[in-house]
Amino acid sequence: MRSFLNLQSLMNVVRRVRHGMTLGVRVMAHDTDGRLLLVRHTYVAGWHFPGGGVDIGETAEAAARRELQEEANVDVAGDLALAGLFFNPRVGGRDHVALFRAGQILAGPRPERNLEIVAADFFAYDALPEDVSPATRRRLDEWRNGLPPAGTW
Template sequence: MPLAPLVRRVRHGMTLGVRVIAIDSEDRVLLVRHTYAPGWHLPGGGVDIGESAEEAARRELREETRAEITGPLTLHGFFFNAAVGGRDYVACYRAGDVQLNPLPGPTYEIAEVAACPLHALPADTTPATRRRIAEAVNGDVPGDCW
């Protein structure tokens, strides 16, 4: 694990992250593959001090994928993530309108970004990511755990 996430976890008793379900007009969802964790995930990251969760969601989507949210964000759900230290929470948003820009190349944190057809997600898309996408697309009621 890179040093930054570890330091963040030690310095803060509770962590709050955001994820964004960004589906474009061609029914493609933006996914990222991190350099430090296996599988494909929804774009997102930590909420900085003094930043709202919605501001963090917009910032993280832009930083990780270069996409811009041109419409409102809707809170999809608020989830407990037991897998990350027992004190981690994720606010997951659904982007109403998304403008895709040329996808970025690899960075120290993001190995790959893809706009994936909803009916053809990569085989190693994480279970939580699949659940959130299915909830958003099918209108299912979200659970309470990531």
């Protein structure tokens, strides 16, 4: 019986490695004037919601709070609400993105350019940069128009 349990445990690990998923987070956050926070990365074109990968042993909410702080020097003073979980087929065929909406935020000075972030800034909805990423624009359209979220990022 004991060897069967060890074999079963090994099979579970193999299955997770072969069929596991990756999880990222993004955060839709607004300042007190209602402007939207977006970041521009060094490694991908366009403006995006702040976010990144969930580390081992980290909750998605903790990752969202960490990424906001690291990328934009923004802390969430209020709640984070899960706005949707999306399949991201462009990243290995097994990636998912959890989108959160931030309540009240505390914004510090804009961070200096670094190896990951070129810029982080707040934008009015009628003055968004032209090169907002397609996924970011889809989520904004869904939110602003009261549409149900699509299943893919």
